[in-house]
Amino acid sequence: MKITGYLSEFSLGEIFRFLEQGQKTGCLSIKPVETETLSIAPLKHHYIFFRLGQIVAATHELDHQGLQQLIEQRGFIHVTTIHRLLKLYPLNQPLGLLLKTQGALDSQQLQLLFKQQVLTPIPELFSLAEGWFKFDANHPLPLAEMTGLSAPPRDVALAGLRLLRDWTPLMDKLPLPDSTVISLSEGQPPCHLNSVEWRVWEYVDKTVTLEGIAQALNLPVLEVQKICFRLMVAGLVEEIPNISIEPSPSSPTPLPQPAEESSGSLSQSFLMGVLSFLKPKAMKGG
Amino acid sequence: MEIMRIVITGPVGAGKSTFIRTISEIEPVDTDRKATDEVGSWKQKTTVAMDFGRLQFGPNVALHLYGTPGQERFDFMWEILIRKAHAFILLVSSHRPQDFRAARRILAFMRHRAKIPMVIGLSHADNPNAWPPEDIAIALGYLSPHNRPPMVQVNALDQGSVAAAMMKLIETYAKHQAEQLNWDAVRH
Numbered sequence: 203m204k205i206t207g208y209l210s211e212f213s214l215g216e217i218f219r220f221l222e223q224g225q226k227t228g229c230l231s232i233k234p235v236e237t238e239t240l241s242i243a244p245l246k247h248h249y250i251f252f253r254l255g256q257i258v259a260a261t262h263e264l265d266h267q268g269l270q271q272l273i274e275q276r277g278f279i280h281v282t283t284i285h286r287l288l289k290l291y292p293l294n295q296p297l298g299l300l301l302k303t304q305g306a307l308d309s310q311q312l313q314l315l316f317k318q319q320v321l322t323p324i325p326e327l328f329s330l331a332e333g334w335f336k337f338d339a340n341h342p343l344p345l346a347e348m349t350g351l352s353a354p355p356r357d358v359a360l361a362g363l364r365l366l367r368d369w370t371p372l373m374d375k376l377p378l379p380d381s382t383v384i385s386l387s388e389g390q391p392p393c394h395l396n397s398v399e400w401r402v403w404e405y406v407d408k409t410v411t412l413e414g415i416a417q418a419l420n421l422p423v424l425e426v427q428k429i430c431f432r433l434m435v436a437g438l439v440e441e442i443p444n445i446s447i448e449p450s451p452s453s454p455t456p457l458p459q460p461a462e463e464s465s466g467s468l469s470q471s472f473l474m475g476v477l478s479f480l481k482p483k484a485m486k487g488g
Numbered sequence: 489m490e491i492m493r494i495v496i497t498g499p500v501g502a503g504k505s506t507f508i509r510t511i512s513e514i515e516p517v518d519t520d521r522k523a524t525d526e527v528g529s530w531k532q533k534t535t536v537a538m539d540f541g542r543l544q545f546g547p548n549v550a551l552h553l554y555g556t557p558g559q560e561r562f563d564f565m566w567e568i569l570i571r572k573a574h575a576f577i578l579l580v581s582s583h584r585p586q587d588f589r590a591a592r593r594i595l596a597f598m599r600h601r602a603k604i605p606m607v608i609g610l611s612h613a614d615n616p617n618a619w620p621p622e623d624i625a626i627a628l629g630y631l632s633p634h635n636r637p638p639m640v641q642v643n644a645l646d647q648g649s650v651a652a653a654m655m656k657l658i659e660t661y662a663k664h665q666a667e668q669l670n671w672d673a674v675r676h
């Protein structure tokens with residue numbers, strides 16, 4: 203099986219969820235596809251590494267230099283110092299852990315590095331007009347790019363999307379104001395929501411439209427759309443588009459009245475009968 | 489007349505029309521004039537493209553199959569279809585991950601609106617790009633193999649395969665009904 207395709211067809215949120223829930227290990231690469239819109243900076247490749255469904259690193263190159271450069275940029279350690287250490291100690295664990303064991307970095311610094319590494323690309327990735335993705339389960343994990351920390355993809359996506367400032371590219375993906383949202387997980391959401399997300403979450407499954415939620419919470423409806431989009435990306439809710447029970451005015455005939463009885467149960471003899479009718483047909487085929 | 493109404497749903501191209509055509513004893517289009525049931529008779533008066541098929545297996549017993557029209561537009565047609573349905577099959581193309589989202593939306597919608605027994609039919613399993621069933625289950629949001637609807641690979645072009653999927657659905661329905669009866673017996 204190849205897990206590959208266009209982001210317009212299989213969204214990044216879906217890919218994240220699939221890799222997390224399938225506890226996959228490997229490298230997800232994303233190559234932006236040029237669209238008509240002029241971009242000044244050349245579009246960068248993205249690589250996100252997964253271990254058992256958790257994100258462990260993210261880079262722009264496969265040259266194993268990303269984390270070292272980040273460490274230097276942050277002013278923590280010089281790259282030359284890291285190289286000296288690497289001559290003494292073989293890289294048989296994530297670089298971040300190695301540097302921590304050697305006393306060169308502390309936990310807090312590692313956390314900062316990890317956050318910067320994995321969250322920074324998220325807003326850009328979700329805003330791509332189009333991208334080509336590939337998941338390679340045979341790609342070895344790059345120890346030199348790893349801090350030793352990991353995070354669930356849905357938390358990364360949620361946190362990354364909270365950083366998004368320009369929502370223009372996502373406007374047509376937002377749930378509609380007259381839709382409702384239903385939860386996909388039983389009980390409490392399995393990830394960290396911020397306070398306004400919590401307040402919206404309270405209205406999930408209540409058959410209140412996004413517009414209604416916005417009114418109840420005194421928020422702009424666009425804000426509620428964005429929050430619901432984040433919850434959708436995290437796989438917490440699904441949008442139920444508004445169902446017009448009324449036929450459109452152009453409908454050729456009036457609707458039949460809704461049936462008063464629901465489907466009654468079927469008799470045992472009926473079920474046995476249909477099974478024995480289908481059985482020879484099922485045997486004939488493959 | 490005892491009729492079991494089965495809805496065949498799924499994204500465009502999953503094989504709904506083919507599935508119904510393969511198992512139905514009638515030509516699915518225009519021949520359902522005699523259908524006395526609400527949806528069938530209503531259908532012939534409208535232009536909404538909906539598949540209808542029928543399978544009569546005794547003097548007073550028949551299966552009616554309804555294919556949902558369009559994609560992702562849950563309109564009043566859906567309401568009418570599922571209100572009277574006994575069970576449904578969700579068909580998903582195994583080789584089109586871009587359809588999994590639509591399939592998940594349909595599942596969420598059905599879970600919300602109709603608590604009726606269901607089976608997931610994985611069509612196009614013969615395609616070289618088909619995903620393995622286990623990965624499709626995950627993509628559809630079913631993480632535990634112990635807590636998911638039955639999934640069957642089905643080739644909508646093959647009568648044996650379609651009949652086997654139908655049997656799975658009817659067995660699932662029978663089991664569900666037996667559980668409900670037991671539950672009622674416990675409560676009374």
Ligand SMILES: Nc1nc2c(ncn2[C@@H]2O[C@H](COP(=O)(O)OP(=O)(O)O)[C@@H](O)[C@H]2O)c(=O)[nH]1
Binds near residue numbers: 500502503504645
């Ligand atoms: N190879 C293969 N082709 C199929 C299968 N199911 C459907 N098809 C083909 O896929 C196309 C779309 O099927 P159709 O029944 O129109 O899909 P619908 O949009 O769900 O009604 C048709 O060309 C079918 O012949 C399958 O299981 N295997």
Ligand SMILES: [Mg+2]
Binds near residue numbers: 504505506539
């Ligand atoms: Mg069709």
